[in-house]
């Protein structure tokens with residue numbers, strides 16, 4: 457189970473070059489990437505972080521994966537605080553981050569087995585896991601090819617198998633269907649559906665996306681993130697009821713862009 461409470465993180469974007477002829481540097485800009493993101497993702501459920509571009513999804517997941525530290529807020533994985541006990545928390549998570557970062561000179565199998573050994577698996581155990589995961593992700597023919605030259609979808613599958621090699625109870629995926637064709641997307645969806653079942657281990661699965669259909673098809677629970685904040689959460693049916701919409705896209709636009717809509721209304725009235 458993953459719990460995230462009032463997470464916040466800002467960045468200072470580097471100053472632009474010299475402005476005009478004044479030879480003065482523009483001031484660095486503060487970007488409030490994440491301002492107040494909270495959610496709970498239970499075991500045996502798929503929780504989707506849904507938000508428009510730039511909403512703060514990737515930054516939230518990077519903090520959860522221990523890649524960057526939060527300015528404020530708390531995150532725990534199976535009750536273990538990610539900031540205070542990062543190694544313990546990370547060992548319970550399989551993370552597919554935005555940077556897939558495979559070793560191009562290694563085969564898919566070697567990439568997966570190497571990660572297994574980093575997690576303390578024996579070579580044989582890691583190899584057996586690589587075979588099982590390859591079958592699940594429909595990538596067996598790829599196993600013994602060097603990842604150099606892999607297509608985006610092939611790289612994603614390899615990175616996902618690598619993230620799952622230690623059979624983590626919690627799975628965190630940043631835009632996992634990015635660049636996948638329809639068959640690969642279906643294979644991934646089926647794999648995630650299986651992983652949440654008791655036979656698949658009843659995993660806690662969190663993934664980010666800006667694709668509404670993805671959420672409707674897959675998620676038990678949706679967390680809508682906009683401008684760095686959680687603005688709504690619940691099942692698709694609950695969010696439809698809350699917004700009194702029939703169509704999930706309409707519901708999402710209402711929830712995610714409520715501020716813009718209110719501002720626009722004020723401007724029109726003025």
Ligand SMILES: Nc1ncnc2c1ncn2[C@@H]1O[C@H](COP(=O)(O)OP(=O)(O)OP(=O)(O)O)[C@@H](O)[C@H]1O
Pocket residue numbers: 467468469487488489490507508509510511512513514515516666
């Ligand atoms: N290292 C950084 N330095 C400066 N700004 C950053 C940095 N990382 C993220 N941001 C900014 O923070 C905001 C949130 O970015 P983030 O990548 O978390 O959004 P996202 O919801 O994942 O968007 P997308 O769906 O487009 O991937 C954006 O405005 C982005 O430009």
